[in-house]
Amino acid sequence: MIRRLMKYDVKKMLGFIPYIYAITLLLAVITRIINIGKDIQVFSIIGSVFSSLVYSAIASVLINTFITILAVFIKSFYKDESYLTHTLPVKKEQLLISKYLSALIVVLLSVAVCVASLLIMLYSDTFFSTVKALLAATIAGFNISGGLFITIIVLIVFFQICTLMSMAFTAVVKANTYNTKRVSRGVMWFIAYYFGAMITALLLMAVALAIGGNISELLAEQMSQGGFMTVMLVGMGAYAAFSVAFYFLCNHMFKKGVNVD
């Protein structure tokens, strides 16, 4: 049943975003072609303009992804479409899981398109060497490989996205337990959840550093290898835990029932 729901949810959450994907990728390709002649001043200027367009398109992909996912969530559960959603012969948790998984798929797709666009536009041997040198400088003294560092960063970003999404859904469900001022309440609850999670993560890092005898590093300009790894791993664990915790909170509230418009 969840797969059946996801078939429709993914389609709705993608909406018109595939057109923005296409435009972004096309602009990246055009920029790369123009940059072949970047030694000529005119092409250099045009290339800069198109580069800016690519960055704008990437921002548009990310913003529209977030807005569309949230709009589909709200419309499906609390607006006119909810008259169909909530009367389907499907368990409430299945409705919710479908939204979560569909949102994750669409976010990952959007991030993949953004990364692909950047690589199309920027990738060259020089670029690759610059990135490698930058990475080496960043992790110098930490005694970890570049691959492990990138993996940890990717996982942290992934769990942060999951947490933000989970927080947003939970804030919407919480706001709709009230009869009035749902939008402002939703925003307030999201802010409350966000700051609550950030403070909790900081406290967890502080505790972890204290246990390791590195508490002073929390405010230091440069961290030791041990302190750095502690902060990274605790951060990753915290975000992973938050995304799961917010899902369960959201599910608990959602299962109590809805009051549609």
Place this chain on the structure above:
Amino acid sequence: MSVLDIKSVSKSFDGIKIIDNVSFSVGEGKIVGLLGKNGSGKSTVIKMINDLLTIDAGEILIKGEKISEKTKARVSYLPERTYLDSAQTVSAIFDFFEDFYPDFDREKARALLADLDLDENMKLSKMSKGMKEKVQLILVMSRTADLYILDEPLGGVDPSTRDRIMKTILSNFSEGSAMLITTHLIYDVEKILDEVVFIDKGRIILSENAEELRERENSSIDEIFRRIVK
């Protein structure tokens, strides 16, 4: 056994009681009219039956069971508003219903579509309000449900379309199923009703067999309603 049992159900919004201790039932094979003025609480009761609003007190049972995904499979609901995605075609919506409702009969839906002069390949965004309501009615009546709930099926349509809708409802109503219709256009539906339930200001003020009521009062249900509910 009753198909639908509503027992002492109440609902408040911001401290104001909207539905107050409402109780009635719908038996197998019966068509029950939940009749009331605009704002009397009809749609609120219907929404609670369909799990669109939470209940503050009481219980609602579908064939003796509490509302769940299992009971939702046995209920076919026509809401008072358009809930379908305008970007979709009628055919895509049929696909959706086939995916989620095993009892959805696509051939029957196609026949009803032709009967009501609608095109399966047309997008909902290109349809008038009346056409969209007909599509929603077709979706509901193309299912073989134990309970059909029609919330204001005649609202917002012209008199000739109302007749066609009534004919569609009666000729596609599964034998042995029950139906609950809410409306404020009592004159148009009263001839098909087995029982009537009057609701006013969130309270049930009358619940009786329609024919017995007409004979006793020597009036139409519409006239009786106008007398009782001022």
